[in-house]
Amino acid sequence: MLRINEESPMDHLRKLSVELGATFKEGVGASSLILNNKNGKGYINLYELFPGLLVRTYNLELANELVLSLTKNEYSPLYLIFCLEGSYSHSYNGDDSLKTISEGRNLISLTSEHEEHLLKLPAKVRLKLSVIVILREDINSNKLKLKGNIRTVMKDIVLKMEHGDSYRFIGGLKNPIGRHAKILIENKRTDLAGKLITESATYGTLAAQLDDHDNSFSTEEKIGIRDVELERVIKLCSYISSNIHKPHTVKELAFKSGIYEKKLQEAFNFLFNQSVAECIKNMRLEKGKELLETTNIKIANICDEIGINSHSYFSKIFYEKYGLGPQEYRESLESAEWVFELSYKSKAKLYLSDVEVSDLVKKADRVNKVNSITGCLVHYEDDFFQLLEGPKARVLELFEKITADGRHEEVELLWKGPRKRRIFDNIGLILISDRKKFTDDQSVGDLGLDMQTILSNTSPSSIRDLQFWQHVRNRIHLMNAS
Numbered sequence: 001m002l003r004i005n006e007e008s009p010m011d012h013l014r015k016l017s018v019e020l021g022a023t024f025k026e027g028v029g030a031s032s033l034i035l036n037n038k039n040g041k042g043y044i045n046l047y048e049l050f051p052g053l054l055v056r057t058y059n060l061e062l063a064n065e066l067v068l069s070l071t072k073n074e075y076s077p078l079y080l081i082f083c084l085e086g087s088y089s090h091s092y093n094g095d096d097s098l099k100t101i102s103e104g105r106n107l108i109s110l111t112s113e114h115e116e117h118l119l120k121l122p123a124k125v126r127l128k129l130s131v132i133v134i135l136r137e138d139i140n141s142n143k144l145k146l147k148g149n150i151r152t153v154m155k156d157i158v159l160k161m162e163h164g165d166s167y168r169f170i171g172g173l174k175n176p177i178g179r180h181a182k183i184l185i186e187n188k189r190t191d192l193a194g195k196l197i198t199e200s201a202t203y204g205t206l207a208a209q210l211d212d213h214d215n216s217f218s219t220e221e222k223i224g225i226r227d228v229e230l231e232r233v234i235k236l237c238s239y240i241s242s243n244i245h246k247p248h249t250v251k252e253l254a255f256k257s258g259i260y261e262k263k264l265q266e267a268f269n270f271l272f273n274q275s276v277a278e279c280i281k282n283m284r285l286e287k288g289k290e291l292l293e294t295t296n297i298k299i300a301n302i303c304d305e306i307g308i309n310s311h312s313y314f315s316k317i318f319y320e321k322y323g324l325g326p327q328e329y330r331e332s333l334e335s336a337e338w339v340f341e342l343s344y345k346s347k348a349k350l351y352l353s354d355v356e357v358s359d360l361v362k363k364a365d366r367v368n369k370v371n372s373i374t375g376c377l378v379h380y381e382d383d384f385f386q387l388l389e390g391p392k393a394r395v396l397e398l399f400e401k402i403t404a405d406g407r408h409e410e411v412e413l414l415w416k417g418p419r420k421r422r423i424f425d426n427i428g429l430i431l432i433s434d435r436k437k438f439t440d441d442q443s444v445g446d447l448g449l450d451m452q453t454i455l456s457n458t459s460p461s462s463i464r465d466l467q468f469w470q471h472v473r474n475r476i477h478l479m480n481a482s
Ligand SMILES: Cc1cc2nc3c(=O)[nH]c(=O)nc-3n(C[C@H](O)[C@H](O)[C@H](O)COP(=O)(O)O)c2cc1C
Pocket: 360, 363, 364, 365, 367, 368, 377, 384, 386, 398, 401, 402, 403, 405, 407, 408, 429
């Protein structure tokens, strides 16, 4: 049985990927598990919309039943689960009587502290499920800068949560949640447009689920937009996101999508609860935020990349949305609370002798410690994988030097971005190698990191793949998490 701790949702998806032999794609604030092997087919996406509000969407068919244990920690989250297709069973606290939640049902569940909520996902059934998770600790935190309605709604939900112990509500069959949930669940994307779609569809689903609970939902959806048109709007978003540096007008977008301007505005309103212009502005801001998080590009140049031609306007709207200015936001990521991670794979140009590898690692270990950089270097046959973590500017600077190093080639970036904690405390650079000499020498055992574990369940032919090294990165993260 797989236990899930909501404190680290990214790690549980990672864990599930490793267990199912699935591909795990990790982005900033969004990640996805892609399954296409003997264990099943489909995907699970995870989005962190802001600290305290997470969404997991399941759209998959498993070969074998999967049991997930959702809680038993001090966080007692609120779950809003909607089953769009298929069915699943669940039980509480080892209670034998499993209840089946069928297609079209809405389940709202607040699990009290240390209570266990088991979710059984069936074998050989196409399952489409959305799970919205609300963590009250984070919502209550003063650090959270939410604006407008969403702040009021979240605070309201948290207040409701504080009154009861455990709580369940199973909604009726005929409810209007499905349309929002369908968009949420069937959205495969985890890029900029995908995140925006998820954010809006989550609020739509959340509102419909709560309305279903309060029994006050007003009959039917009032919009006359067909699903095929909504799909075209979603495609249009992807066009905008890849051309975010350009100016866009409603007229041009109407022409591109073949949907009249007025209807296009209505569709954006339904999907995003925003006008076309607001939605594009938010996409520019999200992209800007991502560039602030993952690069050292000057803010003036970020403005060019996101199609905003005034630095001061960017600062103003960034402040309005995130509660602090772009420079301030960038600096906050340099604070002790955050660490920047970068991982890549590469190939040795020529064979490196034991002495050469040892010298490289010894020197790097010394220099990294001085720069508050920690990490590991996996050396397998002629391949390298390196994970570096530390202050963003220093990690990026070091990566530039490493990329230019003549001892290796084909340097391919696997992931970069901020994270909450380090994996390797007090280690400048640790070597994990397939060569006997090093496995005897080094104390990698303390960390539970060794070549055998890293390579377990791996066929030699896959070692050249990028996916294999992504898998290695996942294992390294999990070793630290467990
Ligand atoms: C696979 C590989 C990994 C490396 N890792 C590091 C490292 O973590 N830290 C480091 O300071 N140098 C590392 N280096 C060495 C750098 O590329 C570079 O030689 C070193 O930073 C010295 O550069 P400098 O003399 O220009 O300051 C690595 C080189 C290779 C080939």
